[in-house]
Amino acid sequence: MKGENLPIHGDGSNVRSYLYSEDVARAFDVVLHKGVIGHVYNIGTQKERSVLDVAKDICKLFGLDSKDVIEFVQDRPFNDKRYFLDDKKLKRLGWEEKTSWEEGLKRTMDWYTQNPDWWGDVTAALHPHPRASLISLPSDDNCFLHYKMRGEKEGNLDSSSCLKFLIYGKTGWIGGLLGKLCNEDGIEFEYGRARLENRSSIVEDVRRVRPSHVFNAACVTGRPNVDCCETHKVETIRTNVVGTLTLADVCKEQGLIMVNFATGCIFEYDEKHPPGSGVGFKEDEKPNFTGSFYSKTKAMVEEFLREYENVCTLRVRMPISSDLSNPRNFITKITRYDKVVNIPNSMTVLDELLPISIEMAKKNLTGIWNFTNPGVISHNEILEMYRDHMDPEFRWVNFDLEEQAKVIVAPRSNNEMDSSKLKNEFPNLLGIKDSIIKYVFEPNKKN
Ligand SMILES: NC(=O)c1ccc[n+]([C@@H]2O[C@H](COP(=O)([O-])OP(=O)(O)OC[C@H]3O[C@@H](n4cnc5c(N)ncnc54)[C@H](OP(=O)(O)O)[C@@H]3O)[C@@H](O)[C@H]2O)c1
The missing domain is CATH 3.40.50.720 (NAD(P)-binding Rossmann-like Domain)
Structure with missing residues (x-):
């Protein structure tokens, strides 16, 4: 014609x-x-x-x-x-x-x-x-085509112009922060439109966006808290297990790395890792906490994701951010509770660690990573910092685990994670206390 x-x-x-x-x-x-x-x-x-x-x-x-x-x-x-x-x-x-x-x-x-x-x-x-x-296209498309999987170091993308992220979890806390970071760093990105359990829509997203990497911050985390997953089990499985695996599988099929925000709330202090011992759970250890349905789905999916060599699993814990008005922020949560337990835990300062997740994508890192700042901090230590930096009049009341169990539906995990693998890769990573002071309290300090 x-x-x-x-x-x-x-x-x-x-x-x-x-x-x-x-x-x-x-x-x-x-x-x-x-x-x-x-x-x-x-x-x-x-x-x-x-x-x-x-x-x-x-x-x-x-x-x-x-x-x-x-x-x-x-x-x-x-x-x-x-x-x-x-x-x-x-x-x-x-x-x-x-x-x-x-x-x-x-x-x-x-x-x-x-x-x-x-x-x-x-x-x-x-x-x-x-x-x-x-x-033969002379444009950025070449960067996309030159992208290589794990181990093929020459495929590392060290220039932001070669990156394009497809991010799931637009309306969520971590997904929203990631988009903000990409905007600040001039990294091209688009949010996924698909529901994770819908394979053909994910394929469509990948075709449309042609990403260099996929970030998954989509999850059923429960509102107002994880207790909600106890009464919404099928919805929780659909996203956290079926959806996450579907996304990983599509990424594998398309030769893409998926950076997956997971959780460290799949471990609980035990005889080999007692509180205060400094012995943290390592990346290759099997989850030992399935007390809540949310944690159960996350532990299960992590076991399957281990088999996907294109997946980078980042075990986030009790995330903290500089935005003290955000009710999801661990510091904000515990300052608002009537009573708090006092247990040392590993935690993730998002202001420091989310930029590291982008660096990890640039390095094409995969496998499981404890995505927490080194060391542990207890509830009382955080609240003392809060009092000293933010509000000298601030007071709180402690209670023990037995009393806590009466006001929650599902048990919560407490643990220390060993973050030496992450520290070896990113030697400037701050210990949890220094990170909280640098990224949260100093910028928020009242004059
Ligand atoms: N926040 C924490 O305390 C915490 C702690 C440790 C680990 N993490 C991990 O970090 C990741 C992100 O957490 P977050 O706190 O940012 O979660 P969030 O604020 O609850 O956001 C979850 C996001 O997932 C989306 N989503 C849910 N089901 C979906 C589906 N089937 N398909 C597509 N999108 C779906 C939601 O979109 P809609 O609103 O449209 O459903 C929302 O954008 C999760 O894997 C979580 O396990 C979080």
Whole structure:
């Protein structure tokens, strides 16, 4: 129609069985009404045609000499010689092919020539090797194509212009902060539109955004707190297990690293890791806390994600941020409670650690990481800091775990995580107390 050549892969001898679209639609209708649930039906035709014959028939319909128009180009790799489906089972349901090849082709051509506004610009379909064309693009696309998986260090992306993040969790705390950080650092990003359990929508997001990395900060965390997961178990499984695994799997299929915000609330002090001992849980240790349904889903999914070499799991704990007005901030939470327990724990200062998560993506790091500042801090130590920096009149009341159990539904985990792996990779990482002072209390200090 546009006077361009008609490229044909190889010599055009590959055969396919072509069926008119209305016949296919009728086949769906027959299967819908007469098929047996769980059975598989092939929709096909016994008549096979070579690609060259099809091209010649198209030329004939346009009044063109195929010898002038057809251009043989290098074959596609793995171009199948033949596809052929046996449609006998479908025929037994009463379906049959009604439209002849000639008639179907003519109707197809007529529709396309009469409705150009409907199908728009499909010239890309005439590029015989679209991937090869992409590789020669002089733009940022090259950065995308040059991206390599774990271990292939030369693929490290050290320039922000080569990065584009696809982030899930737009309306969430961590997802929102990540987007802000990308804006500040000039890193291109888009938020995912898909619900995590919807595989085809995720694939669509990846196609649209063409990210260098995917960040997952989407999760059912429970509102007002994790107790909500106890009464919404299926929803919690759907996002935290099915959704997270689906996203990891799509990323694997697409050769993408997924940076996954996970939780360290899957561990609980035990005999080998008693409170105050300085012995923290390491990355390769098995979760030992499934007291809450939320933690159970997170522990389960982490076990499966271990098998995905494209996933970087970041175990966040009791996150703290410089925004003391945010009710999700651990410091804000405990300053508002009527009574608090007093137990040392590992925690994550987001202002320091979220930028590190971006550095980890740039380095293409994968595997499991305890994503906490080194050391532990107790509730009382935080509240003392709060009093000293923010409000000299501030007072609080402690209670013990037994009393706490009466005001919560599901038990909470308390633990120390060993963050030496992260510290080795990022030697400037501050200990938890120094980090809280530098990133939270000093910027918020009242004059
Ligand atoms: N905050 C904490 O105390 C804490 C502690 C340790 C670890 N973490 C981990 O850090 C990660 C992020 O936590 P957060 O505190 O930022 O969570 P959050 O504020 O509760 O946000 C969760 C986000 O996930 C989205 N989401 C939920 N179900 C989804 C689904 N099926 N498909 C797509 N999006 C979905 C929500 O969007 P909608 O509103 O549209 O549903 C929301 O944007 C989680 O993995 C969490 O386990 C958090």
